[in-house]
Amino acid sequence: MKTAAFGDYSRQILDNLLEGCQLIDFEFRYLYLNKAIIKQSHKTKAELIGRTMMEAYPGIDQTEMFAHLRDCLVDRTPQMMENHFTFPNGQKGWFELRMEPVPQGVLIFSIDITERKKLELHLRELDSLKNKFINIVAHQIRTPSTVVRWSVENLLEGVTEPVTAAQTQVLQAIYQANNDIITRTDDMLMTIEIEEDRIKPQKTPLKLEKVLASVLQRIMEEFKTKNITLDIIYPAALLPAIQADQHHMRSVFDKLLRNALIYTPSGGTVTVSLQLVSKAALRFAVKDTGVGIPKADQAAIPGRFVRASNASAVQPNASGLGLFVADYLIRAHGGHLGFISRKGRGSTFWFELPVKA
Amino acid sequence: MSKTVLLIEDEKSLSVLLRNRLMAEDCEVLTAANGAEGLSVALNKHPDLIVLDLLMPEMDGITLLQNLRQDPWGKKVPVTVLSNVSDMEHVFRSLNEGAVDYLIKADWSLDATIEHITDRLDAPVKT
Numbered sequence: 514m515k516t517a518a519f520g521d522y523s524r525q526i527l528d529n530l531l532e533g534c535q536l537i538d539f540e541f542r543y544l545y546l547n548k549a550i551i552k553q554s555h556k557t558k559a560e561l562i563g564r565t566m567m568e569a570y571p572g573i574d575q576t577e578m579f580a581h582l583r584d585c586l587v588d589r590t591p592q593m594m595e596n597h598f599t600f601p602n603g604q605k606g607w608f609e610l611r612m613e614p615v616p617q618g619v620l621i622f623s624i625d626i627t628e629r630k631k632l633e634l635h636l637r638e639l640d641s642l643k644n645k646f647i648n649i650v651a652h653q654i655r656t657p658s659t660v661v662r663w664s665v666e667n668l669l670e671g672v673t674e675p676v677t678a679a680q681t682q683v684l685q686a687i688y689q690a691n692n693d694i695i696t697r698t699d700d701m702l703m704t705i706e707i708e709e710d711r712i713k714p715q716k717t718p719l720k721l722e723k724v725l726a727s728v729l730q731r732i733m734e735e736f737k738t739k740n741i742t743l744d745i746i747y748p749a750a751l752l753p754a755i756q757a758d759q760h761h762m763r764s765v766f767d768k769l770l771r772n773a774l775i776y777t778p779s780g781g782t783v784t785v786s787l788q789l790v791s792k793a794a795l796r797f798a799v800k801d802t803g804v805g806i807p808k809a810d811q812a813a814i815p816g817r818f819v820r821a822s823n824a825s826a827v828q829p830n831a832s833g834l835g836l837f838v839a840d841y842l843i844r845a846h847g848g849h850l851g852f853i854s855r856k857g858r859g860s861t862f863w864f865e866l867p868v869k870a
Numbered sequence: 871m872s873k874t875v876l877l878i879e880d881e882k883s884l885s886v887l888l889r890n891r892l893m894a895e896d897c898e899v900l901t902a903a904n905g906a907e908g909l910s911v912a913l914n915k916h917p918d919l920i921v922l923d924l925l926m927p928e929m930d931g932i933t934l935l936q937n938l939r940q941d942p943w944g945k946k947v948p949v950t951v952l953s954n955v956s957d958m959e960h961v962f963r964s965l966n967e968g969a970v971d972y973l974i975k976a977d978w979s980l981d982a983t984i985e986h987i988t989d990r991l992d993a994p995v996k997t
Contacts (some may be wrong), residue, residue: 648957655954655976660883664982667887670981695976702956711958728885 519545533608533623539586541566541574544617553608553625555600564575570601582612582619589614595626618858644705651698658698661691699764700834707841714845716757721866722752723793724759725787728766732774740779746786752795761842768835769799769862776803776824776860790865794848798863806854815840815850839864873991874898876917878908878934879952880926884975888921891984897991905929909937916943919991922969924953924960932960935967950990952983 519527527534533550535543543561551558556569566573573579583594592612599605607630611622650860665688668676676684706712729745736743773783781802790796810821815836825835836850843850843864854860875897879885882903889899900915902908906928912920920938924931931951940945950971952962961972970990973983 540912652954655974656881656884659954659975660881660887662976663884663887663983667891672891699956699977704957713958 535621538618541687544545584610585619651702654698658695703838715773716756718754720754724762725766732770741777742782744784748788765839765842768839773801777801793868794864794865800861803857805856805858805860809855872896872898876900876920878902879923895988905934908936920949921952922949924955929941932963
């Protein structure tokens with residue numbers, strides 16, 4: 514019976530296949546087993562040949578694998594699955610199974626993927642450990658940053674005693690650097706939340722022009738200091754309120770405006786506009802006369818930690834997370850973010866959001 | 871009559887900065903340096919508003935909130951969470967326990983934080 518299944522030549526090939534191979538008949542009896550499957554099965558050939566699967570592995574008829582096998586036997590349809598198998602001694606293994614209907618029953622090919630599965634699991638554990646680590650570090654950084662921020666604010670406002678113009682300049686430098694630490698920590702944390710798919714916008718009816726105005730108010734001074742002209746094109750008519758997360762929208766405006774501020778040289782112009790482009794969509798755009806993004810780098814933006822090749826010359830230390838975060842937040846609101854750019858001429862970053870999300 | 875704020879914050883320097891500014895706004899300020907102390911001060915002194923940090927020794931902020939909400943008075947007192955933890959799990963758990971606000975310290979200027987607290991005192995949100 515066992516030799517009748519295949520010709521001698523095919524038999525020889527199957528015997529030496531690295532993949533496990535077994536032939537099961539319509540009564541779930543083992544008709545043929547190659548060398549690899551004997552190794553995978555933790556049993557000897559004599560213990561299996563001629564026996565049913567239920568005799569060899571009691572309870573196997575209750576498994577998902579068995580259901581697939583039955584489908585293959587009855588419906589004559591090929592099946593594929595990953596099988597998490599527990600051996601009678603309690604040991605566990607993962608196998609990738611392919612079941613092919615043949616005249617004698619079903620031919621099952623199996624690859625032992627236990628090692629790969631263990632590695633995958635290990636990798637997932639490491640990934641979660643990495644995220645936990647960053648979370649802890651970020652929190653540890655935020656607390657002293659807050660102390661610096663609030664203390665410097667106190668000094669700048671002359672709450673304790675008046676400060677001189679020269680002292681103010683120093684304090685402002687400290688303040689700015691500290692705010693950079695806070696923003697980057699925020700981006701890092703946001704990236705983890707994104708990776709773990711935990712960002713859920715808390716939507717409320719929002720007047721986008723109001724949010725933009727408040728962000729602009731905070732950043733305007735920095736444009737003036739760098740001698741960049743800031744042109745603001747206000748919407749021609751009142752904009753409809755949209756359903757959006759205020760904190761997320763502030764963050765997106767801030768990131769796009771800051772990018773323009775950083776990459777536009779002194780004497781340049783940045784044009785900001787917010788308008789209704791159709792009945793259904795609002796469009797925000799920031800056009801700068803900055804360094805632009807080389808064509809070769811454009812496809813990778815906005816990726817995680819991705820920066821254009823000419824970005825470091827302008828701003829050596831930045832994380833390349835800002836646009837990644839902005840893009841994600843806009844998509845989480847059902848919109849999309851894009852840009853057009855020419856190296857040396859400038860960039861326009863824009864996003865569109867649906868009015869009814 | 872001036873209103874009373876209870877600051878539950880383990881970082882001494884932040885607690886002092888907040889306290890001084892709130893006192894300048896004519897608030898009565900109580901402070902506690904950990905959750906256990908915070909809970910006991912809250913239940914004894916019945917402040918008008920509690921400003922609560924989350925990661926603290928003795929008892930963390932969320933456990934404090936859970937305990938506070940068991941008390942007939944504590945059920946209704948407005949609580950503003952002021953923390954540097956920002957993961958969604960902490961945010962949701964705090965809001966579920968009835969916090970009225972969740973502010974990330976590092977993202978707020980001292981001015982804006984004080985303004986927010988005094989606004990809350992003037993027009994408390996019903997919880």
